[in-house]
Amino acid sequence: MKAIVCKEFGPPEKLVYEDLPLRAPSDAEVRIKVAAAGVNFPDVLIIQNKYQFRGTPPFAPGGEVCGKIVELGAKVTQWKLGDRVAALTMSGGFAEECVAPAAACVGVPDSMSAPVAAGFHLVYGTVIHALQDRGQLQPGETLLVLGASGGVGLAAVQLGRIMGARVIAAAGSADKLALCKAQGADEVVNYVEASLKDEVKKLTGGQGADVIFDPVGGQFAQDSFSCIAWKGRHLVIGFASGSIPEIALNRLLLKGCASLGVFWGDFIRREPEAQAANVRLLYQWFEQGRLKPLVSREYPLAQGAQALRDMADRKVTGKVVLVV
Ligand SMILES: NC(=O)c1ccc[n+]([C@@H]2O[C@H](COP(=O)([O-])OP(=O)(O)OC[C@H]3O[C@@H](n4cnc5c(N)ncnc54)[C@H](OP(=O)(O)O)[C@@H]3O)[C@@H](O)[C@H]2O)c1
Known part of the structure; x- marks a missing residue:
């Protein structure tokens, strides 16, 4: 099968599009014919061996997919051949087929397209866990989102609105801020051109933001503590x-x-029932039309390296996916 292959660690330019053999699923795994694969920032890190998950070359990156189950491990009972699922794979998703643990698959609503489903679970799963379970975000509170036009950032803007918060989106260009506004941000701050802390203080009458969603770190994380509210x-x-x-x-x-750590990957492993409840709530908002995921660009599988290059260069907004 064809795949985007990491033969040696390095930048996206080191990736090649070629045949990669696929191992058979173990007893508790399934084989999936991939329709679409979500592209996430950790993929950029994994190919450079800079992430907590370490791949062993040659391997295909790609941590989430949507597709149909075409083979069942000997002990898999919860799925049948032909089921349409989204799956968390950690790696292996940028390929025509991949293997995933049966327990890491979730059924996808009929009304959800493959590109949307492939980019849905990681970002919205992370964000609902962050805002609801860790941040205890309340209706009427102010939510500041850094990197607000990115994958998890834009999801935080959308879910913050659905949860009844006043959302301030911070990003690095006028185009990115316009997208945040269109996706529901109440206020926007260009944190490259203006001082994040001064602008947020201005927008909150000196009070600061109640919850700060921070996927960026660095100096912006430092500045966050100058514009966070009492008990933020x-x-x-x-x-x-x-x-x-x-x-x-x-x-x-x-x-x-x-300051609260958010580690969705471990949350879903340690608290599968809480994760399942979060997915049910997200699907409910999706089916009600309240949550409208935005896939901003689809790349063919063969252009997987370009998708990762664009992500590393901050050229990506919202969610991008590979279609197979
Ligand atoms: N904790 C968890 O469970 C969890 C789950 C998923 C993702 N994450 C993490 O969340 C972060 C964002 O992931 P994502 O998939 O949303 O990525 P993304 O789509 O690339 O978004 C990242 C945003 O960060 C901003 N940024 C600032 N400096 C940057 C730089 N030097 N390079 C690239 N972007 C920069 C960019 O916005 P501006 O250009 O507007 O600044 C960009 O929109 C990653 O670190 C990822 O590992 C964590």
Whole structure:
């Protein structure tokens, strides 16, 4: 089968599109004929061996897919051949077929297209866990989203609105901010041209944001503690800036605030029932038309390296997927 193959760790340019043999599923796994694969920032890190998950070359990157089950492991009982599922694979998704644990698959609503389903579970799953379970976001509170036009960022803008928050979206260009507005942000801040902390203070009458969704890290994470509200919650999602900040604890003391880690990958492993409840709620919002996922670009599978290059270069907005 054809796949985007990482033969040696490095930038996206090192990836090749060629045949890669697929191993048979083990007892608790299924083989999936991939229709579409979601592209996520961790894929950019995994091909460089800079992520907590380590692949062994040659391997295909790609952590989530949507497709049909074409082979069942000997002990799989919850799925049948032909079932249409979304699956979390960690790697292997940028390929015509992949193998996934049966327990990491979820049935997809008929009304959800393959490209939408392929890019749905990781971003919305992370964001609902972050805002609801970790951040305890309440209706009427102010939510500041950093990197707001990115994959998890735009999902945070959308879910923040659905959960009744006033959403301030921060991103690095006028185009990105226009997209955030169109997706429901109440206010926008260009954090490259203006001071994040000054603008957020202005927009909140000096109070600061109640919840800060932070997938960027670096200096913006530092600045967050100058514009967080009393009893605010800073959610540590990731470090897309490439810099892991050190936060002086006096900053938490002075605001009576908290910085909370969000690790969705471990949450779904440790708390599968809570994760299943979150997926049910997300599907409900989707079926009601309240949650409208945006797939901003579809790349053919063969252009998987280009998709990762665009993501690394901050050229991507919202969700991008590979279609097979
Ligand atoms: N904790 C979890 O469970 C979890 C789950 C999923 C993802 N994540 C993490 O969340 C982060 C974002 O993932 P994503 O898939 O949403 O990525 P994405 O679509 O590329 O979005 C990242 C955003 O960060 C901003 N950014 C600032 N500096 C950047 C830089 N030097 N390079 C690239 N982007 C930069 C960009 O917006 P501007 O250009 O507007 O600044 C971009 O829109 C990653 O670190 C990922 O590992 C964590």
